[in-house]
Structures are given as C-alpha cells and as structure tokens.
Amino acid sequence: xxxxxxxxxxxxxxxxxxxxxxxxxxxxxxxxxxxxxxxxxxxxxxxxxxxxxxxxxxxxxxxxxxxxxxxxxxxxxxxxxxxxxxxxxxxxxxxxxxxxxxxxxxxxxxxxxxxxxxxxxxxxxxxxxxxxxxxxxxxxxxxxxxxxxxxxxxxxxxxxxxxxxxxxxxxxxxxxxxxxxxxxxxxxxxxxxxxxxxxxxxxxxxxxxxxxxxxxxxxxxxxxxxxxxxxxxxxxxxxxxxxxxxxxxxxxxxxxxxxxxxxxxxxxxxxxxxxxxxxxxxxxxxxxxxxxxxxxxxxxxxxxxxxxxxxxxxxxxxxxxxxxxxxxxxxxxxxxxxxxxxxxxxxxxxxxxxxxxxxxxxxxxxxxxxxxxxxxxxxxxxxxxxxxxxxxxxxxxxxxxxxxxxxxxxxxxxxxxxxxxxxxxxxxxxxxxxxxxxxxxxxxxx
Amino acid sequence: xxxxxxxxxxxxxxxxxxxxxxxxxxxxxxxxxxxxxxxxxxxxxxxxxxxxxxxxxxxxxxxxxxxxxxxxxxxxxxxxxxxxxxxxxxxxxxxxxxxxxxxxxxxxxxxxxxxxxxxxxxxxxxxxxxxxxxxxxxxxxxxxxxxxxxxxxxxxxxxxxxxxxxxxxxxxxxxxxxxxxxxxxxxxxxxxxxxxxxxxxxxxxxxxxxxxxxxxxxxxxxxxxxxxxxxxxxxxxxxxxxxxxxxxxxxxxxxxxxxxxxxxxxxxxxxxxxxxxxxxxxxxxxxxxxxxxxxxxxxxxxxxxxxxxxxxxxxxxxxxxxxxxxxx
Numbered sequence: 001x002x003x004x005x006x007x008x009x010x011x012x013x014x015x016x017x018x019x020x021x022x023x024x025x026x027x028x029x030x031x032x033x034x035x036x037x038x039x040x041x042x043x044x045x046x047x048x049x050x051x052x053x054x055x056x057x058x059x060x061x062x063x064x065x066x067x068x069x070x071x072x073x074x075x076x077x078x079x080x081x082x083x084x085x086x087x088x089x090x091x092x093x094x095x096x097x098x099x100x101x102x103x104x105x106x107x108x109x110x111x112x113x114x115x116x117x118x119x120x121x122x123x124x125x126x127x128x129x130x131x132x133x134x135x136x137x138x139x140x141x142x143x144x145x146x147x148x149x150x151x152x153x154x155x156x157x158x159x160x161x162x163x164x165x166x167x168x169x170x171x172x173x174x175x176x177x178x179x180x181x182x183x184x185x186x187x188x189x190x191x192x193x194x195x196x197x198x199x200x201x202x203x204x205x206x207x208x209x210x211x212x213x214x215x216x217x218x219x220x221x222x223x224x225x226x227x228x229x230x231x232x233x234x235x236x237x238x239x240x241x242x243x244x245x246x247x248x249x250x251x252x253x254x255x256x257x258x259x260x261x262x263x264x265x266x267x268x269x270x271x272x273x274x275x276x277x278x279x280x281x282x283x284x285x286x287x288x289x290x291x292x293x294x295x296x297x298x299x300x301x302x303x304x305x306x307x308x309x310x311x312x313x314x315x316x317x318x319x320x321x322x323x324x325x326x327x328x329x330x331x332x333x334x335x336x337x338x339x340x341x342x343x344x345x346x347x348x349x350x351x352x353x354x355x356x357x358x359x360x361x362x363x364x365x366x367x368x369x370x371x372x373x374x375x376x377x378x379x380x381x382x383x384x385x386x387x388x389x390x391x392x393x394x395x396x397x398x399x400x401x402x403x404x405x406x407x408x409x410x411x412x413x414x415x416x417x418x419x420x421x422x423x424x425x426x427x428x429x430x431x432x433x434x435x436x437x438x439x440x441x442x443x444x445x446x
Numbered sequence: 447x448x449x450x451x452x453x454x455x456x457x458x459x460x461x462x463x464x465x466x467x468x469x470x471x472x473x474x475x476x477x478x479x480x481x482x483x484x485x486x487x488x489x490x491x492x493x494x495x496x497x498x499x500x501x502x503x504x505x506x507x508x509x510x511x512x513x514x515x516x517x518x519x520x521x522x523x524x525x526x527x528x529x530x531x532x533x534x535x536x537x538x539x540x541x542x543x544x545x546x547x548x549x550x551x552x553x554x555x556x557x558x559x560x561x562x563x564x565x566x567x568x569x570x571x572x573x574x575x576x577x578x579x580x581x582x583x584x585x586x587x588x589x590x591x592x593x594x595x596x597x598x599x600x601x602x603x604x605x606x607x608x609x610x611x612x613x614x615x616x617x618x619x620x621x622x623x624x625x626x627x628x629x630x631x632x633x634x635x636x637x638x639x640x641x642x643x644x645x646x647x648x649x650x651x652x653x654x655x656x657x658x659x660x661x662x663x664x665x666x667x668x669x670x671x672x673x674x675x676x677x678x679x680x681x682x683x684x685x686x687x688x689x690x691x692x693x694x695x696x697x698x699x700x701x702x703x704x705x706x707x708x709x710x711x712x713x714x715x716x717x718x719x720x721x722x723x724x725x726x727x728x729x730x731x732x733x734x735x736x737x738x739x740x741x742x743x744x745x746x747x748x749x750x751x752x753x754x755x756x757x758x759x760x761x762x763x764x765x766x767x768x769x770x771x772x773x774x
Contacts, residue, residue: 022611035627281752286744289729414623421616
C-alpha cells in the first residue's frame with residue numbers, strides 16, 4: 001500500500017508538470033505578448049525616454065518574445081521622426097514629406113540624426129536606414145565620436161538599406177551620426193536602431209523562465225520592494241483573516257446542511273434553503289458596505305479600519321462567512337440529501353437506529369468525501385479569496401496588496417500573485433485526490 | 447448510475463419549457479423580473495443611442511446642483527409640497543402631487559443626477575456584460591467540450607490540458623489581470639470574464655458527449671456513413687444543448703456580480719453609470735445620510751441575481767433531472 005501511495009503521488013506530480021507549464025505560458029502570454037511593456041503605465045506619461053528604456057531593459061521587455069538577435073531600444077524612437085520632431089533634426093537642406101508608406105525625410109546636404117540619450121557602453125548597436133538616392137547623388141552614414149570617425153557606410157545608388165554597427169568604448173562618450181549627401185537628394189525612411197543581444201535565446205521568455213527558476217518575482221514599482229518579500233509579509237495577515245472564515249463557514253454550513261437533512265421537506269428546511277438562495281444573491285460589495293456602515297459606523301461595535309488586534313478581524317470574518325454561506329449550505333445540503341436516499345440509510349432505519357444515529361454515524365461519514373474535496377479545493381482561494389475584504393478593512397494581506405497593485409498597474413506583483421495562486425490550486429488538487437483515497441477505501445490509487 | 451438510452455427522458459422543446467416554467471409560481475415571478483430587467487436594459491440602450499445620435503448629454507449624466515441630495519419622491523411629502531405651492535382643490539393637489547412624485551422618483555445623487563435613470567443605465571450595462579460574456583464563453587466551452595468528448599485521444603488530451611490550465615488560474619485575479627492588460631473599459635470586462643468562465647461548460651459538455659458517443663443513434667448515424675462533424679453537431683449537439691441554457695442562466699448573475707466588482711475597482715466601464723460605479727459613489731455618500739442610491743442599487747442587483755439564480759434552478763429541474771438540486 002505504501003509503495004502504491006508513493007507511486008501514485010509520483011505519477012500525479014508528473015501529471016502536474018504540463019499544467020504548471022501551461023500556467024507559466026498563460027501568464028507569459030498575458031503579460032508579455034498581450035500586455036507588452038507597462039513602462040508608460042507605470043512611470044507615467046511624463047517619464048523621460050531614458051527612464052522608460054531603463055525600465056524595459058531591467059525587466060527584459062525590450063527583448064524579442066521568444067528568440068532573435070536584436071532588442072528594441074528607445075535611443076531612437078518614433079517620437080523623433082516626422083514633422084513634429086523637426087526641431088530635433090539639425091542639418092542643411094532638410095525637407096519632410098508625407099506620402100503613402102509613411103513620412104520621409106529628404107536630405108540634400110547634411111542631416112544629424114538625433115539620439116534620445118547617450119548609448120550604453122560595451123553594447124553593440126545597429127542602424128538600419130532605408131533610403132532612395134536621386135540619380136547621380138552619393139550619400140553615406142557616418143558615425144563620429146567627437147572628431148574621431150567610428151564608422152562609415154555608403155548608400156548604394158537607387159534604393160537600398162544601409163547598416164552600420166557600432167559600440168561605445170566607454171561611458172559618457174557623446175556620439176553623433178550624420179547622413180552626408182552630395183550631388184542630389186536622399187529620401188530616407190524612418191531609421192531603425194537596435195541593440196544586439198548576447199545570444200539569440202536571450203528573449204523575454206528566457207528572462208521570465210530564468211527569473212522563475214531563481215524564484216525571483218521581480219520588484220514592486222510602487223514600493224520598490226522585492227515582490228517575494230512583499231508577498232511573504234502579506235501572507236500572515238491574509239491567513240489570519242482567511243483561516244477563521246474557512247473554518248467557521250465550513251462548520252456552520254455543514255451543521256446547517258445537517259439540520260436541513262434532518263428536517264428535510266419540512267418548514268425549517270424550506271426556510272434555510274430560501275435564505276441560502278437569498279444570501280447568494282446579495283452582492284459581495286453590499287455586504288462590505290452595509291457591514292461597515294451599520295455595525296461598525298452607526299452602532300460602533302467594531303473598528304472600521306486597521307490590523308491591530310483580534311477585534312479588527314471580527315467584522316470581516318463575519319462578512320466573509322455570511323457572503324459564502326448560501327452557496328456552501330446549498331452544496332452540502334445536496335450532498336447530504338444524495339446520501340440520504342441511498343440503500344444503506346434505509347437499511348439503517350430498518351434496523352431501528354434513530355434519526356440522529358443515522359445522520360451522524362452514517363450519512364455524515366459517507367458525505368465526507370465531497371465535503372473534504374470541496375474544503376480542500378477552497379484552500380487555494382484562502383490565499384487571495386478576500387481581495388475586497390482586506391482592502392476595505394485595511395488588513396495588509398495579499399488581497400489588499402493585489403488590489404493596490406491593480407490600482408497602480410504593478411504588473412510584477414499581479415503576475416506573481418496569479419502564478420502562486422495557480423500553483424497552489426494545482427497542489428490542492430493533488431491533496432484533494434489523496435484525501436479521497438484516505439477517507440474512502442473504495443477509491444483505488446489507480 | 448448509467449442512464450438507460452431507452453428510458454432517457456425527453457428534453458422538452460422551447461415552447462413546452464416556457465409553458466412549464468410559467469406554470470410554476472416561483473419561476474413565473476423570475477420570468478417577470480427578468481422581463482422587466484430586459485425592458486429596462488432595452489430602454490436604457492435606446493436612451494443611450496438617442497443621446498449619442500443627438501450628440502447631447504443624456505438625462506442620466508445631467509447634473510443639477512440646485513437639486514442635489516433630493517430624497518426619493520415618496521419621502522418628500524409631494525402632496526404637502528403641491529399644497530404649499532398654491533394648489534387649492536383636491537384635484538389640483540392630486541395632480542400637483544403626482545407630478546412631484548414622478549419628478550426624480552428615486553431621488554438624486556450628490557451632483558443632482560437622477561438615480562432612477564442611472565439605475566436603468568446600470569441595467570443596460572449589466573445586461574450587455576451578461577450577454578456578451580456568454581457569447582464569448584459559451585461557444586468556446588461548447589465547441590471544445592464537444593470536440594474533446596467526441597474525438598477523444600490526442601484532441602481530448604490537448605483540450606483537457608487547456609481547460610485545466612485555465613481552471614487553475616485564481617479566478618477573480620485572473621479576470622482582473624486580463625482586464626488590466628487589455629485596458630480599462632468594457633472590452634476588458636468582456637474578455638476578462640468571457641475568457642475565464644468557459645471551463646465549467648466545457649467539462650459538462652465533454653462528459654455528456656462522451657456518454658452519447660456510443661448510443662445507438664450515434665452508431666446508426668455512423669453506419670449510415672455520416673461524417674464526424676455532421677454527427678457531432680447535427681445529431682449529438684441538440685441532445686446536449688440544454689447544458690448551454692442551464693450554464694447561461696447560472697453564468698449570467700455571476701457575470702453581473704463580477705462586472706459590479708470590476709467597475710467598483712475602477713477597471714470596468716468608464717464614464718457610464720454601471721451598478722458598480724453607483725455603489726462606489728453611493729458608498730461615500732452613505733455616511734452623509736444619502737441612503738437611497740445605495741438602497742436602490744442593492745435592491746436592483748439583488749432582484750436580478752435572485753431571479754436568475756432561481757430561474758437557473760427551475761431550468762435545471764425542467765431540463766436535466768439528474769442535476770436536480772431542489773426537492774430531492
């Protein structure tokens with residue numbers, strides 16, 4: 001049996017792997033592919049280009065999603081192109097023209113390409129400029145550091161692409177890039193500047209996986225704390241709220257379900273069922289607002305805000321229990337009634353056992369399997385289940401942290417909470433299955 | 447508990463179903479409530495479109511600072527007001543009183559906006575959210591569930607993998623994350639709720655189609671040389687369609703509740719009075735004694751959600767006796 005159990009756990013752990021990979025993939029798709037870089041949301045519209053670039057670079061958002069050789073950089077970006085940015089461009093004989101295929105710049109002598117900030121040292125950058133030369137004209141892209149030339153590439157006659165790779169030898173060197181044209185005009189499209197990666201797999205996905213492997217969930221933008229630290233700090237208050245809610249609502253709803261089963265189809269049962277459906281239909285927000293207004297504010301029975309003593313927890317625990325009670329009672333009642341119509345119950349009654357003996361001795365035991373499954377599957381939700389309660393009552397738990405993170409677009413925190421929640425759910429699934437086997441000997445570990 | 451094909455209960459048609467529901471007192475009340483809710487939503491949509499078309503501020507957004515914090519009309523002694531304003535005869539007092547009764551019947555909020563009109567707009571948004579999320583979630587769940595149940599094998603493995611992945615994401619937070627990534631507004635709410643709530647239908651469908659796969663009528667269709675898609679969607683699907691209706695009636699109130707939550711957090715609808723926005727507004731005014739906005743929103747949500755919950759139970763009893771929850 002013990003070997004069986006170990007083998008079963010082993011196999012279930014292996015089965016968890018695809019789901020976990022799926023969860024990682026979903027969070028990646030959600031936050032990186034769909035979401036993209038939250039730099040402007042986080043740093044605000046007025047943030048400098050350099051800060052935005054640093055943000056992206058630190059969090060790997062400038063890299064390609066899956067693989068590639070080049071990363072994006074804001075060193076030269078679309079804000080620096082077009083009539084609106086004409087003031088940034090110095091030179092002689094510049095003329096902006098917009099037509100199909102975007103804005104073009106006509107250069108007849110010299111154009112100095114503006115850079116948003118100084119490029120980073122020891123990094124390979126590459127210019128890509130698409131240009132069309134008028135007949136008889138020659139043009140080249142020249143890179144200068146002070147007066148020293150660091151690179152030079154000619155435009156081919158007709159239309160063609162010019163590539164120029166360059167590196168900055170040391171910090172704080174000012175670079176300048178000039179497009180020099182002689183004997184005609186060069187019509188150029190928006191230049192593209194890219195940063196080279198160390199290796200082609202140095203992508204966002206790689207960055208994300210490496211981060212996860214280090215159990216590093218990033219850093220909160222608003223508090224500048226490590227996300228893992230933040231979440232660990234929040235765990236205690238969260239559990240202080242969630243565990244009482246969980247235990248009380250489990251006990252109360254199982255007890256009420258037993259009462260229902262005992263008085264089935266009589267008035268008490270009806271009243272409980274109707275109340276349960278009514279409780280289910282009250283919006284969660286309403287519970288909180290009413291609770292804070294009535295018992296806390298009007299009658300002053302409980303403190304409204306804070307996390308100092310157990311008295312702070314009484315009201316949120318009550319609200320948490322009440323708001324979930326309807327669903328739970330109905331569920332457990334169905335479970336009990338399912339059992340009550342079984343043959344063994346009829347046999348037990350036929351043998352002359354009392355209602356109480358049958359209910360507690362037989363029905364409750366057999367109903368334990370679905371009850372335990374339901375309870376175990378509720379455990380992962382203990383961790384984030386009380387988003388609103390925590391943020392309304394000022395309890396510094398994970399739920400409150402998540403709501404704050406949502407308000408301040410703190411993507412690293414949200415991603416970590418979602419990810420950990422999913423891992424907990426998958427683990428709880430395993431535990432629930434093991435509980436099955438433990439409670440019900442008929443379940444074979446097959 | 448194998449269901450015997452010969453004894454399998456007939457699934458009633460739409461007309462029979464409605465007649466049966468109408469025959470039950472409780473279900474009839476639910477249908478009436480849902481009907482009123484639908485009419486309010488349609489009227490709200492009309493008002494919204496009309497004001498868009500005329501390019502003017504709609505009534506529910508019009509502020510009136512001289513009539514702020516006006517209680518609901520029955521609490522304002524409308525007849526006394528009519529008498530005070532110079533009405534002499536009983537007739538004049540009655541007409542004047544009725545006129546005042548119809549003026550801001552549910553009072554006004556802190557900016558003098560009419561609570562009743564805002565409530566109707568909230569119904570419109572709740573209805574939109576319920577329907578659009580269902581239109582996203584139900585096709586995904588039904589299609590994947592049918593495919594997984596019918597084809598089995600590799601297809602089943604992949605689909606089970608997809609739905610168990612989605613099921614493991616922590617529900618509300620996942621919705622919030624999607625809504626946040628997509629951007630604030632109704633689109634984020636639709637996608638957030640729609641893309642996360644198809645799993646239960648998919649599971650149900652898969653299990654049900656699996657049971658139908660070896661039934662004689664399917665075997666017969668197969669023997670006639672019909673293609674798998676035709677068998678699945680023309681023959682099996684109508685027999686499991688009741689699951690779609692049940693799921694819809696149970697998902698709808700949940701979606702309404704989630705929308706209220708998202709709008710309350712400021713992620714949902716922007717610049718329009720949804721019920722969540724109204725609660726968030728009324729919550730702050732409750733402390734100043736403005737109880738009416740909160741009360742009416744609460745009652746509206748309660749009535750709609752309760753009606754859908756009860757209707758869902760009634761539908762389940764009528765359509766799928768094995769899933770019966772009441773009156774065992």
